[in-house]
Amino acid sequence: MERKGTDLTAQQVWQDLMAGNMRFVQGLFMGRNLLDLRQSLARRQAPKAAVLCCSDSRVPPEIIFDQSLGDLFVVRTAGLVLEPTSIGSLEYAVAHLHVPLLVIKGHECCGAVTAAVNHPEGEEGNIGAILSQIAPAAAQARETRATGRDLVEAATDQHLKNLVGILKQASPIITEALENRRLVLAVTKYFLKNGRVETLLSVDF
Numbered sequence: 001m002e003r004k005g006t007d008l009t010a011q012q013v014w015q016d017l018m019a020g021n022m023r024f025v026q027g028l029f030m031g032r033n034l035l036d037l038r039q040s041l042a043r044r045q046a047p048k049a050a051v052l053c054c055s056d057s058r059v060p061p062e063i064i065f066d067q068s069l070g071d072l073f074v075v076r077t078a079g080l081v082l083e084p085t086s087i088g089s090l091e092y093a094v095a096h097l098h099v100p101l102l103v104i105k106g107h108e109c110c111g112a113v114t115a116a117v118n119h120p121e122g123e124e125g126n127i128g129a130i131l132s133q134i135a136p137a138a139a140q141a142r143e144t145r146a147t148g149r150d151l152v153e154a155a156t157d158q159h160l161k162n163l164v165g166i167l168k169q170a171s172p173i174i175t176e177a178l179e180n181r182r183l184v185l186a187v188t189k190y191f192l193k194n195g196r197v198e199t200l201l202s203v204d205f
């Protein structure tokens with residue numbers, strides 16, 4: 001019978017990702033035999049975590065967590081905005097690949113959040129659809145009276161926290177997995193200069 005998902009617990013996966021991030025920070029990447037790994041993964045995948053992160057070229061989760069082929073099931077959209085197909089992709093990882101951990105990984109200096117902050121009137125078309133999902137967080141951040149870069153970071157933090165509610169409201173599959181503790185959610189932010197990933201909300205293992 002086919003084995004379901006990873007054998008690791010959410011906490012073990014989290015520790016593994018944090019250890020990988022520390023290697024990334026220090027520039028000490030783990031050596032891997034990708035040829036053997038590619039062969040062993042040809043028939044099936046059992047990723048240990050799903051990651052929702054920005055499309056920004058500077059924030060690839062596989063590199064930032066020093067992971068390899070088959071380790072992460074990744075959904076990337078500008079500003080981490082969620083719509084049915086991206087939510088469905090995360091649901092697939094939870095319901096069919098049985099990942100024990102879902103990491104929301106936002107980042108410092110996000111262009112999508114900056115655009116949402118600078119253009120409260122919105123924008124036409126598909127880019128406008130991205131900004132409109134971030135707009136409520138931008139409005140909440142303005143209430144803090146922060147300005148400039150601080151305002152963008154406050155809006156980013158607020159948006160990342162808001163994503164939890166957006167995800168739960170839109171996905172009975174993910175909500176049920178969280179309630180039954182088959183899934184743990186980690187809300188994090190990546191810092192471009194020092195390379196660290198830090199939690200924005202405490203992770204409930």
Ligand SMILES: [Zn+2]
Binds near residue numbers: 054055078110111112
């Ligand atoms: Zn971004």
